[in-house]
Amino acid sequence: MTLEAPLVKAHWTPVPCDVCSSARQEALGERRYTVSGRTQRFDMRFQDAVCLDCGFVFAARRPDDAFLMAYYRDAHIGHRGGELHFDAEARSAVVRRHVRSGGRVVEVGANDGAFTAILKDQGFEAFGFDPVEADEARDVAKGFAGSGAGAPQADADGVVAYYVLEHVIDPRAWLAELASYLKPGGVLIVEVPNYATHPEDSLNMEHLLHFTPDSLARMLASCGFEMIETPGATVAYGQAAVARKTGEVPPPSPRPDAVQSARMAYRQAAAARQARLDAAVSAASAAKALSQGPETPIYVWGANEYAERAAPLLSKVFKSVTVLDKSPSKVGKAFDGLAEPIAHPDDTQGVDGAIFLVCSPNWNRQIAEEILQRSRPALAVIDAVTGAVLSPSSP
Numbered sequence: 001m002t003l004e005a006p007l008v009k010a011h012w013t014p015v016p017c018d019v020c021s022s023a024r025q026e027a028l029g030e031r032r033y034t035v036s037g038r039t040q041r042f043d044m045r046f047q048d049a050v051c052l053d054c055g056f057v058f059a060a061r062r063p064d065d066a067f068l069m070a071y072y073r074d075a076h077i078g079h080r081g082g083e084l085h086f087d088a089e090a091r092s093a094v095v096r097r098h099v100r101s102g103g104r105v106v107e108v109g110a111n112d113g114a115f116t117a118i119l120k121d122q123g124f125e126a127f128g129f130d131p132v133e134a135d136e137a138r139d140v141a142k143g144f145a146g147s148g149a150g151a152p153q154a155d156a157d158g159v160v161a162y163y164v165l166e167h168v169i170d171p172r173a174w175l176a177e178l179a180s181y182l183k184p185g186g187v188l189i190v191e192v193p194n195y196a197t198h199p200e201d202s203l204n205m206e207h208l209l210h211f212t213p214d215s216l217a218r219m220l221a222s223c224g225f226e227m228i229e230t231p232g233a234t235v236a237y238g239q240a241a242v243a244r245k246t247g248e249v250p251p252p253s254p255r256p257d258a259v260q261s262a263r264m265a266y267r268q269a270a271a272a273r274q275a276r277l278d279a280a281v282s283a284a285s286a287a288k289a290l291s292q293g294p295e296t297p298i299y300v301w302g303a304n305e306y307a308e309r310a311a312p313l314l315s316k317v318f319k320s321v322t323v324l325d326k327s328p329s330k331v332g333k334a335f336d337g338l339a340e341p342i343a344h345p346d347d348t349q350g351v352d353g354a355i356f357l358v359c360s361p362n363w364n365r366q367i368a369e370e371i372l373q374r375s376r377p378a379l380a381v382i383d384a385v386t387g388a389v390l391s392p393s394s395p
Contacts, residue, residue, distance in 0.1 A: 004336075005036065008070060009043045010063035017051035018058055018171050018209060019219050020252040025049040025060055026259075028266045033205040033305070037074030038134060038329045042067070044205055048266065054218070055258025057195060057210040057266065062169045069144060072131040072167075076329045077112050085363075086162070087234040088118055094231045095119065095158060098187045098242055103157035106181050109164035113140040134329040145177050156181045160189045163238070166207040175223040182245045188225055191233055191240045192216060196261075198237035199269035200276075201361070205305070213239055214258065224249055236362060276361070280309035282387035287314060287355050290380040290392065294319050297351055301367055302359030303330050303342050306384045310357055312337035324348065349374065357384040364390070 016023045031046040049060035092115075099105055102123050107116045110128025119126035129141040145161075145168075159178045168174045178188055193202035195210040202210045211219065216239065217227050225243035233240045287298060298318045300307045303325040315321045315338055323335045324345045331344050348354065356378050358367045368381045368390045381391040 005039060005041045007034070007041045007043055008067065010045075010067035012045060012047075012061035012063055014061050015058075017054060017056050019056040019215050019222065020051060020054040020254070022051050022053040024052040026052055026263075027060070028057065028263065029270060031203065031205070035071075035205050036333075037071065038076060038333070040070070040074050042071045042074075046208070048203070048210075050259055050262045050266070052256070052259060054215065054252075054255040055212075055262045056215045057262050059208040062208060065169065068167075068169060069131060072144070073133045075132050075134070076327045077132065077134050085235065086115075088115065090232065091115060091162070091234045092118055092122055094189055094229075094240070094242065095124070095160065096122070098189065098229070099124065099158040104155060105158045105160060106156045108145045108159060108161040108178060109167075110140045115160075115162070116140070145174055154180060154183060156186055157183060158187045158189060162191045162234070163193070165190055166192045166202065166209045166211065169208065171209060171219060172223055175220070175225070179224060179245050179247075184245070186245050187228070188220075188243045188245065189240070190216075190220075190243075191235070191238045193237050194233070194239040195265060197239075199265040200272045201237035203266070203269045203273070211239070212258070212262075214255070216241055218252075221250055222252065276306065276385050277309050279387035280306045280357075280359070280384045281313065283357050283382045283384040284310045284313040286382050286387065286389055287357060287380070288317055290382075290389070291318070291355060292353060292379065296320075296379065297354040298322070298357070299324050299345075299348055299354055300357045300359060300384070301325075301345065301371075302384075303327075303335060304359055306359035306361075307357075308336065310359070310384050311335065314357075315339075322347075345370075352377075353379045355379050356381045358382070358390070359384045361385050 028048045033044045035042045035044055046059045047061050050057050104125040105119050107128035110116050110130045113128050116126045116128030129143040131144050159181050192211050195202040196212040220243045224247045226246045227243050229242040231240045298314050298321045300311045301324045303323050307323050322340045323342045325342050330342050332341050335342050356371050358364045364383050371378050371381050382389050
């Protein structure tokens, strides 16, 4: 019997709006998750609100620094087993447009260092840091922006941060520290989820801040950055911004017109998330219907909340249910409700007649193609996020 990892709880403190500092806010809803790291579980309790003066959506209570630092040190690497999940050429092209050849670039939240390595290969003097302590990040310096530890001060031509700003407790302190890394006239390149177009992706189990293009521009301006480009994002649900350090801060201006659209997006995201979780149940039912009996091997690809929904239901019917994941820090770990630990997809080579449930909101088509290219045919591939059967058995 596998012992359950310890549960870490936080002290949550109320905060005003991060963009305009208003204390006038309206509660939108709550999100509560228990998130598993490599060695511990973390109790996440978000109370979301919209600012009634500017329409910014944010977690109105924040965890203490120690909790968040422990969480990200214990985190799994975000890439799909070393495969880049972003458009690397588009990302580096933006850097090349705004940073001189051979210039110094600091990547904040470098994950496993994949993009920092690309910048080095292109001739930049690149440095990356990240708090995660997983083995895959051994080539990345350890540190948190906003905690006073990290990059050297005031010598960078550019600072890049991809999908980090939405995670931080105090974005103003975080942006101030990033500004301190830059030479005069240096540029900041950030990407964050786009709440206006993809509210459900923004409202995931880690994010505290939910930016529209307008609120991102206002946030950067309030911290002394002038927007100079809004390039295309390098992942489907994101938005990007390039801003120059100026130190000039315009006065805040109200945006009450943004409040109603923020409310609507929150309701739509909540409904979509529930529909996805319900679809995981439908996917389990589809697996039962397509199976050849309880001996059919079942693989659930992706150790996430959709797998958590579907896998225990499948284990009541099938004798062999295994969750797959490409993250080395997840492989071999216990998965709640299952006897078998998380396995790598390569472990399925040579298995006949298996059913796969794929659990990624953004990668299921690619995962399905990878499954179907393997040497042994799958009995069926089912999208556990939508409930759709992507590939029934072939004759």
